[in-house]
Amino acid sequence: MKLTISQIAKLAGVSKSTVSRALNGSGYVSEGTKRKIQEIIRKYDYVPDSKAVNLSKKRTFTVGLVLPSTSGPFYGEVIRGVEEVLSARKYFTLLTVLDSGQDEKQARKRYLSMIREKRVDGAIVFDPTVDEGTVRKLSESKIPIVFLLKDFQTFGIDSVMVDNFTGSVLMVDHLVEKHGYKSIAFVRGPMVSDDSEQRFQGFVESLRRHNLCCDNLLVFTSDFTFEGGRKAFQELRKELNRLEAIFCANDEMALGIIEEMKREGIQIGQDIAVVGFDDAFWSGHIEPPLTTVHQPMYEVGKISAQRVLERSNNPDVFKDPVKITLQTQLVVRKSCGCGC
Amino acid sequence: MKLTISQIAKLAGVSKSTVSRALNGSGYVSEGTKRKIQEIIRKYDYVPDSKAVNLSKKRTFTVGLVLPSTSGPFYGEVIRGVEEVLSARKYFTLLTVLDSGQDEKQARKRYLSMIREKRVDGAIVFDPTVDEGTVRKLSESKIPIVFLLKDFQTFGIDSVMVDNFTGSVLMVDHLVEKHGYKSIAFVRGPMVSDDSEQRFQGFVESLRRHNLCCDNLLVFTSDFTFEGGRKAFQELRKELNRLEAIFCANDEMALGIIEEMKREGIQIGQDIAVVGFDDAFWSGHIEPPLTTVHQPMYEVGKISAQRVLERSNNPDVFKDPVKITLQTQLVVRKSCGCGC
DNA sequence: CTCAGGTATGAAACCGGTTCCATATATTCG
DNA sequence: CGAATATATGGAACCGGTTTCATACCTGAG
Numbered sequence: 001m002k003l004t005i006s007q008i009a010k011l012a013g014v015s016k017s018t019v020s021r022a023l024n025g026s027g028y029v030s031e032g033t034k035r036k037i038q039e040i041i042r043k044y045d046y047v048p049d050s051k052a053v054n055l056s057k058k059r060t061f062t063v064g065l066v067l068p069s070t071s072g073p074f075y076g077e078v079i080r081g082v083e084e085v086l087s088a089r090k091y092f093t094l095l096t097v098l099d100s101g102q103d104e105k106q107a108r109k110r111y112l113s114m115i116r117e118k119r120v121d122g123a124i125v126f127d128p129t130v131d132e133g134t135v136r137k138l139s140e141s142k143i144p145i146v147f148l149l150k151d152f153q154t155f156g157i158d159s160v161m162v163d164n165f166t167g168s169v170l171m172v173d174h175l176v177e178k179h180g181y182k183s184i185a186f187v188r189g190p191m192v193s194d195d196s197e198q199r200f201q202g203f204v205e206s207l208r209r210h211n212l213c214c215d216n217l218l219v220f221t222s223d224f225t226f227e228g229g230r231k232a233f234q235e236l237r238k239e240l241n242r243l244e245a246i247f248c249a250n251d252e253m254a255l256g257i258i259e260e261m262k263r264e265g266i267q268i269g270q271d272i273a274v275v276g277f278d279d280a281f282w283s284g285h286i287e288p289p290l291t292t293v294h295q296p297m298y299e300v301g302k303i304s305a306q307r308v309l310e311r312s313n314n315p316d317v318f319k320d321p322v323k324i325t326l327q328t329q330l331v332v333r334k335s336c337g338c339g340c
Numbered sequence: 341m342k343l344t345i346s347q348i349a350k351l352a353g354v355s356k357s358t359v360s361r362a363l364n365g366s367g368y369v370s371e372g373t374k375r376k377i378q379e380i381i382r383k384y385d386y387v388p389d390s391k392a393v394n395l396s397k398k399r400t401f402t403v404g405l406v407l408p409s410t411s412g413p414f415y416g417e418v419i420r421g422v423e424e425v426l427s428a429r430k431y432f433t434l435l436t437v438l439d440s441g442q443d444e445k446q447a448r449k450r451y452l453s454m455i456r457e458k459r460v461d462g463a464i465v466f467d468p469t470v471d472e473g474t475v476r477k478l479s480e481s482k483i484p485i486v487f488l489l490k491d492f493q494t495f496g497i498d499s500v501m502v503d504n505f506t507g508s509v510l511m512v513d514h515l516v517e518k519h520g521y522k523s524i525a526f527v528r529g530p531m532v533s534d535d536s537e538q539r540f541q542g543f544v545e546s547l548r549r550h551n552l553c554c555d556n557l558l559v560f561t562s563d564f565t566f567e568g569g570r571k572a573f574q575e576l577r578k579e580l581n582r583l584e585a586i587f588c589a590n591d592e593m594a595l596g597i598i599e600e601m602k603r604e605g606i607q608i609g610q611d612i613a614v615v616g617f618d619d620a621f622w623s624g625h626i627e628p629p630l631t632t633v634h635q636p637m638y639e640v641g642k643i644s645a646q647r648v649l650e651r652s653n654n655p656d657v658f659k660d661p662v663k664i665t666l667q668t669q670l671v672v673r674k675s676c677g678c679g680c
Numbered sequence: 681c682t683c684a685g686g687t688a689t690g691a692a693a694c695c696g697g698t699t700c701c702a703t704a705t706a707t708t709c710g
Numbered sequence: 711c712g713a714a715t716a717t718a719t720g721g722a723a724c725c726g727g728t729t730t731c732a733t734a735c736c737t738g739a740g
Contacts, residue, residue, distance in 0.1 A: 015690040026728090030687080030688060030689090047453075049727070055391045055697085057727085057728070070415075080439070087447070088441065093435045093436070094432055096433070101423075110430075114432060282620075357700095357722095361698095363697095368716085368718050370719090396696080
């Protein structure tokens with residue numbers, strides 16, 4: 001039988017209010033009654049119903065987390081970061097995944113509902129292809145929102161970003177300065193991807209700084225998938241003899257290319273370098289281990305969650321939207337030619 | 341300004357009850373007033389507060405999902421399966437991850453709270469090292485619970501299992517029948533792991549059926565990690581010359597072993613077969629592509645979610661706990677020697 | 681001794697919805 | 711045409727807590 005606070009009160013011979021105060025440690029309750037109440041609570045294994053608590057406290061102690069998908073390397077890391085912070089503060093995570101239903105529009109509606117129905121006290125939204133209408137609606141909600149990897153400061157929304165540009169620069173610096181490569185191809189992700197664009201810009205910038213030009217013939221567009229990498233290789237091959245390195249905008253495409261090259265007997269790292277971006281968890285375990293750029297998604301999760309809680313608990317302070325950018329890290333392994 | 345149902349009612353010149361009925365399509369409301377109400381709702385962009393709805397309906401339209409971790413291949417698949425079902429029925433997912441805080445005990449308390457505070461209408465629990473006390477508490481909760489990959493039918497809890505045993509049998513059948521291997525080593529996971537045990541039993545059973553004996557010298561114990569695989573190889577090497585195949589209880593250890601072998605110039609698939617279990621998403625992309633056993637974790641997620649909803653909406657029917665076992669699938673690639 | 685302030689408690693309002701029940705009007709059927 | 715039934719609506723109770731406010735006692739200071 002599920003007890004309510006009134007029944008507990010009756011059993012303890014006191015009023016609801018006193019039980020509530022004893023439970024929350026708020027207001028005055030004598031030691032004696034506190035003990036008596038606690039005993040009864042233990043005896044009947046009473047736990048307050050969160051639905052009632054939420055309503056009267058006008059809070060849910062829950063943070064929404066919206067992710068594009070759950071496959072792939074990062075998403076798990078983001079969740080881990082978020083959960084670490086939330087669990088420590090006794091909050092819960094309400095998860096919504098965009099690729100689990102049929103259509104994107106529907107998925108967006110779903111997370112907007114979650115927010116507008118006030119199921120959560122704040123939300124962390126990772127939606128790379130979000131539309132402006134949705135962002136506007138998000139910004140109209142009264143709860144704190146942190147957007148991941150997209151900058152909506154102008155909409156009054158906090159964002160946590162990853163510095164793709166600098167990561168890319170670091171990678172190309174390494175290829176040029178350490179290995180002396182001059183002829184480097186770049187394999188982009190889909191044109192709509194900001195990440196892909198920023199990584200490409202970093203590539204261009206580093207070349208420029210080294211007085212190398214970016215040969216348009218050596219820039220290929222693909223789609224961030226393994227299969228896309230294989231296809232990109234087919235286009236690449238006609239330029240192959242003049243190439244020293246291939247920089248892929250993510251690890252998955254790099255893997256596709258590496259596989260095709262192996263099939264042709266090309267020695268990766270020696271004949272030609274292939275490097276990626278993301279540092280997927282398998283990147284170090286393929287042959288040869290992939291040189292890549294690590295994205296601190298765990299930290300992204302942690303910082304976003306901290307930010308949401310901070311804002312949620314100080315509604316008025318820190319009113320201005322903030323943009324936090326985390327640094328990426330070059331991970332040198334063998335596929336760039338190091339240690340060959 | 342956030343409106344309440346009472347304000348809407350006032351604006352429409354009707355009572356709360358009428359607005360509520362119009363909103364839910366329950367009871368009688370004339371077309372005229374319905375339209376009027378809907379117009380006002382649209383105009384002021386009113387959305388009912390879920391906290392109040394939950395309290396009066398005594399439900400949250402939320403299902404708890406407890407996962408051991410979020411790294412690794414399966415967990416994302418489970419989430420996807422669960423989300424697919426829940427999103428279609430307009431439910432939400434409240435996620436708890438066990439490895440995100442410091443200590444396991446704390447993490448268990450957290451998900452027990454989630455359930456006992458009635459934050460969720462049902463829960464899907466994946467906790468491979470759960471203790472009996474926790475299971476008992478789960479079974480005492482009045483909400484439907486589905487346990488993943490552990491059988492607690494005797495506690496009155498539904499479970500969704502994966503047939504590790506048969507998967508293992510299929511694998512060994514393949515190694516023996518297709519390739520004629522007779523001397524096969526097995527690398528176990530940690531002794532506490534049920535999965536490891538079942539996979540081992542399948543290995544033993546298939547050998548027995550083929551009138552081969554299981555040589556204890558060829559059974560090694562490791563810990564399901566990449567590093568553990570490498571270490572296992574060091575122990576293995578003294579038996580190496582008489583080995584034809586190595587069956588690892590998961591892909592990660594197989595990868596560790598493969599890496600060590602490559603370093604020694606051993607040709608995997610030709611000199612010796614190495615196979616795994618899990619079908620991690622990278623398993624097909626390593627060199628050589630890994631022969632392994634696929635676990636249908638997406639389906640596990642889907643079925644558990646369906647089961648929870650079904651029970652939640654028919655509280656009394658189907659009272660008996662159910663155990664559903666899903667089949668695994670042999671994925672033949674190259675590391676077993678096929679296509680060499 | 682009296683009064684202010686700290687301590688302890690209960691009654692009642694409140695959070696924002698849903699739902700039961702009573703009432704009133706419209707419609708249908710015998 | 712009257713009774714039964716369907717339709718439409720509002721009032722009030724309810725979900726299970728929290729919080730405000732009033733009351734009462736107790737203590738110590740003046």
